[in-house]
Amino acid sequence: EVQLVESGGGLVQPGGSLRLSCAASGLSFDDYAIGWFRRAPGKEREGVACISTNDGRTYYSHSVKGRFTISSENAKNTVYLQMNSLELEDTAVYYCAAHTGCTLYSGGAEVLGYGEDYWGKGTLVTVSS
DSSP: OOEEEEEOOEEEOTTOOEEEEEEEESSOGGGSEEEEEEEOTTSOEEEEEEEETTTOOEEEOTTTBTTEEEEEEGGGTEEEEEEOSOOGGGOEEEEEEEEEEEEEEGGGTEEEEEEEEEEOOOEEEEEOO
């Protein structure tokens, strides 16, 4: 059974940082791209970052580029999302997902996963003063 478990969410002030983790099991980790997606209150789900675990290629949406960094630790089947300079608009439930691959959509406005997909249950990030 494929499982993706997110951790690291919480409450942070604007300008602060958090690091999310996504631990994967039940799949051949190197065969998938792992992405981070978020759903803010009242909004559609948005893809913000993705990494191809076999070659390290990364993808970022415009909204987080330069502030968020995605990385993978293949020996631990884990992907991280380092989030810096957090803004109120970053408040959302963050999900990780494993896909066959990732790409940028609409000129980089969003990250999309394609092919197979497996999803975690999410972790809440709240940015508030």
